[in-house]
């Protein structure tokens with residue numbers, strides 16, 4: 104297996120494992136860390152996580168394919184998750200999604216030609232009270248109507264690249280908060 108964690112990532116894994124009762128419980132944050140480290144969770148990366156945590160590969164694969172915040176394919180520097188579930192749909196989520204598609208020149212599920220953004224149509228982001236909602240990295244954009252898309256994208260470009268984890272310190276305004284992991288539907 105050619106894939107290996109950097110010394111910095113290995114130190115973080117040790118810190119994570121100290122905070123959880125067992126390596127199974129540590130699997131979610133270590134997968135987030137691995138995704139930040141390698142950009143996406145390839146089969147090799149899942150093998151690496153399984154080996155490092157002494158977990159069955161089937162368990163790690165199951166976790167990585169259950170949650171939408173884990174990416175199994177390469178993604179852009181920044182991933183935009185735009186919700187179109189019921190609350191967001193009723194408050195114009197599809198209009199906002201279409202504005203994002205139009206502005207970025209890419210359909211939902213695609214990555215811009217410059218590799219800057221991957222746009223994903225997402226299910227509920229647990230921000231229904233402030234629908235329509237979008238997440239970029241660790242940041243929430245709330246009440247995101249089409250007229251706010253340009254401003255939101257400008258903000259997204261300032262966020263750290265390849266930081267797909269929803270965990271950690273929230274960034275700035277617009278209702279920023281850490282996000283729960285999202286199940287695939």
Ligand code: FES
Pocket residue numbers: 186187188189190191192226227228229230231234235236
């Ligand atoms: S339906 Fe969009 S955040 Fe819940």
